[in-house]
Amino acid sequence: MKELLSGNEAIARGAWEAGVKVGSGYPGTPSTEILENLVKFKSDVYCEWSPNEKVALEVAAGAAVSGVRSIVTMKHVGLNVAADPLMTLSYIGIVGGMVIVVADDPGMNSSQTEQDTRHYGRLAKVPVLEPGNAREAIEFVKQAFDLSEKYRCPVILRSTTSVSHSRALVEVGERITGAEANFKRNPSQFVPLPIWGRKLRLKAEERVASQIKDAAISDLNRIFNGNGNHELGIISGGIAALHCRDIFPEADILKLGWAWPFPDELLKDFAGKVKRLLIIEEADPIIEEHVKSLGITCEGKTLVPRCGELTPIKIREIRAKVYGEKFEMPLPAAEDLPGRPPILCAGCPHRGIFFGLAQFDVIVTGDIGCYSLGVFPPLSRTDIILCMGGGFSLSQGMVKAGEKRPLVGVVGDSTFFHSGITGLLDIVYNQGNSTLIVVDNRTTAMTGHQDHPGTGQTLMGEPTVAASIEKIAEACGMKRIRVVNPYHINEVKEALNEELSVNEPSLIISRAPCILKERKSVGQALAIDSAKCRNCKQCLKLGCPAIETAGGAKPKINAQLCIGCTLCQQLCKFGAISELPPPPQT
Amino acid sequence: MITNILLTGVGGQGILLAARIIASAAQNAGFDVTTNEIHGMAQRGGSVTAQIRYGQEVLSPLILEGTADAFGALEPIEALRYSHYLKPEATAVVASRPIIPITVSSGQAVYPDNLKERLNKTFPKLKFIDFDAIALEKFKNIKVANTILLGTLSTGLSLPGNAWSNAIAQCVKSAYVELNENAFEYGRNL
Incomplete structure (x- = not known):
């Protein structure tokens, strides 16, 4: 039976069919939907959102060394967090198959960097498989489990945004029965003390050597013949290879589904059969550099962009360069169109905090989440973002560097549990002076409302202990802790005023649930009485998408967007904003 | 031959x-089909696009600019922003309400x-319709504006009527199937 599945749904389905028993991960676009779909099989598979990617990888590793198949999912930057256990796991190895799904984001649609996960395969000496669409994803994930068990090492399955979020008709199958957990003690295998670790290091190299041979005959790598004249050969991978098949129908195309290590014999053989060889790969020239290291002449990044997603139009441009043709890129109708950037939703509880911060001359070190949108005008209240958890620790460095203005570190609730706690601990321990804010909207909002250790519910849908941000901070030694309601502007301002003026660290927890998660209004929708409105534009300083104006006209509230948070009403000095009359009873 | 459809809006x-309804309709008609959606930060009021491709065999799920056979926009400037795909x-087919x-x-x-002038200049063949007003007036429910637009868009696609009605039944919650079928039919006749 064929189903229209996204790449992420296909990965989840393939893992279930492969008999996987444990799935872990931390949410991150574009990887999030894998576990959300895998947990639909929760009678067969235990699934969890771990506090961060490092923990998630360790959980999956524990399952795999016990003998069962496991899968762990994350976005590309998540693998940076999980890199430490990955490197050692490559040495000690696994028993049941383990697949690490990493979703890269070429084009940086919702990411802070554009890193290429294939590098990690080489660094950790583990195979990387790269499907180009959902049809391949379901097959590749199953093969990844088989390869993982064959070589006794984890296998990375690299997806990208357009693979994870595109749908295709996928042939689905049945589940195989997986092995039971039964850990077998073997310290010389599982304990990498130098005495054993040095031997494990040698084994990892031997393993890669055999993979190079196996990859050359693997059906993960496929050749698509062109028109038969072999003038042009292209080596590509992932979804870019599919675009290449559309745009270079005459060329012979070698699609590398096994992205690392490389099938040297196959590369040499393919290169020998074509007159001109071109490498079309997204991101870094990893294939190109390897092909050149084999002494093969080829073209690559001189014609192919390094940055951004290789969309069909970019490959069309490459085609023009390859053949020396003229090509006019179809352009948008107008460059002068007003932008429509993502913004904090109408009624978002973060807005009150950022508006409050905008009233003070402070430096705000921000973090990864919806609240990174606090950087945009008119709020303009985030000055720097580094990484998950960095919102706290960056502020400590600035304080200790002697920065004169007060430092405010902002993280989200999920981010606090991910890696904010250690930053807070550092600030208390090393006698910092930052004002720390957790914008606690009771969910992992940006990625679509996943649970975390503070929500009191697991990914399996079971009630559980809800970790307390206040008590954790208190246990770390934080003395000044207060909770504010971000919908009360005066309360926010008063809290900031007091905490910014003390000469010790403090924690403000801004607590109100994400309105998108709750799916209910905070209050009655509001309207502006144009007779009372003086067009002072104070309400527009909130940057609320429900308050609309154009061409200097008095602002109006879009009743369909307004959820009655009343921030604008609190700001209006002329009493022009009030509740809409309730709808007539029917 | 592959048919390319681009939808855009907020x-x-x-x-x-x-997009799901179009893809299901194409699948019901026996075609291979792919879709691509923009997720993530775009959910927060940003511009959103969805691409659908169907035919005998579809490889890439992404549409090459300048090759979309059908184009539906639920907001006028979002129509202009992606006009180069058509x-x-x-x-x-463009919804008129900004x-x-x-x-x-x-x-x-x-x-x-x-x-209006810019849209006419950009799109030689333009259907510029206030779908929100129709949704409110005829169906008392603004949420079917997208289904009415889909009905209008469907007249440019060669998929049979039962493929569409089955697709609506497959994709919409059962309580809203009839409403959406009526909205779709209304759009087909605009």
Whole structure:
């Protein structure tokens, strides 16, 4: 039976069919939907959102060394967090198959960097498989489990945004029965003390050597013949290879589904059969550099962009360069169109905090989440973002560097549990002076409302202990802790005023649930009485998408967007904003 | 031969549901089909696009600019923003009611005032319709604006009627199937 599945749904389905028993991960676009779909099989598979990617990888590793198949999912930057256990796991190895799904984001649609996960395969000496669409994803994930068990090492399955979020008709199958957990003690295998670790290091190299041979005959790598004249050969991978098949129908195309290590014999053989060889790969020239290291002449990044997603139009441009043709890129109708950037939703509880911060001359070190949108005008209240958890620790460095203005570190609730706690601990321990804010909207909002250790519910849908941000901070030694309601502007301002003026660290927890998660209004929708409105534009300083104006006209509230948070009403000095009359009873 | 369809609008307007209905209709008609959706940050009121491709065998799920056979926009400036995807001779179906972006409300940018003229210049074949008004007047439910637009768009696609009605039944909650079928039919006759 064929189903229209996204790449992420296909990965989840393939893992279930492969008999996987444990799935872990931390949410991150574009990887999030894998576990959300895998947990639909929760009678067969235990699934969890771990506090961060490092923990998630360790959980999956524990399952795999016990003998069962496991899968762990994350976005590309998540693998940076999980890199430490990955490197050692490559040495000690696994028993049941383990697949690490990493979703890269070429084009940086919702990411802070554009890193290429294939590098990690080489660094950790583990195979990387790269499907180009959902049809391949379901097959590749199953093969990844088989390869993982064959070589006794984890296998990375690299997806990208357009693979994870595109749908295709996928042939689905049945589940195989997986092995039971039964850990077998073997310290010389599982304990990498130098005495054993040095031997494990040698084994990892031997393993890669055999993979190079196996990859050359693997059906993960496929050749698509062109028109038969072999003038042009292209080596590509992932979804870019599919675009290449559309745009270079005459060329012979070698699609590398096994992205690392490389099938040297196959590369040499393919290169020998074509007159001109071109490498079309997204991101870094990893294939190109390897092909050149084999002494093969080829073209690559001189014609192919390094940055951004290789969309069909970019490959069309490459085609023009390859053949020396003229090509006019179809352009948008107008460059002068007003932008429509993502913004904090109408009624978002973060807005009150950022508006409050905008009233003070402070430096705000921000973090990864919806609240990174606090950087945009008119709020303009985030000055720097580094990484998950960095919102706290960056502020400590600035304080200790002697920065004169007060430092405010902002993280989200999920981010606090991910890696904010250690930053807070550092600030208390090393006698910092930052004002720390957790914008606690009771969910992992940006990625679509996943649970975390503070929500009191697991990914399996079971009630559980809800970790307390206040008590954790208190246990770390934080003395000044207060909770504010971000919908009360005066309360926010008063809290900031007091905490910014003390000469010790403090924690403000801004607590109100994400309105998108709750799916209910905070209050009655509001309207502006144009007779009372003086067009002072104070309400527009909130940057609320429900308050609309154009061409200097008095602002109006879009009743369909307004959820009655009343921030604008609190700001209006002329009493022009009030509740809409309730709808007539029917 | 592959048919390419591009939908665009603003987060929350129902673009992704419309894309699912088109894909199901193509699958019901026996075609291979792919879709691509923009997720993530775009959910927060940003511009959203969905791409659907169907034919005997579809490889890439992404549409090459200048090759879309059908084009539906639920907001006028989002139509202009992605107009370069449309084939020159194909029809654009565009909802006429603007959604003012925050960049305009906060005074950083200006919403174009000669919209109709610009759209006519950009799209030689244009259906410029107030789908929101129709949804409210005829169906008392603004949420079916996307389904009415889909009905109008469907007249440019060669999929049979029962493929569409089955697709609506497959993709919409059962309580809303009849409403959406009526909205779709209304759009087909615009």
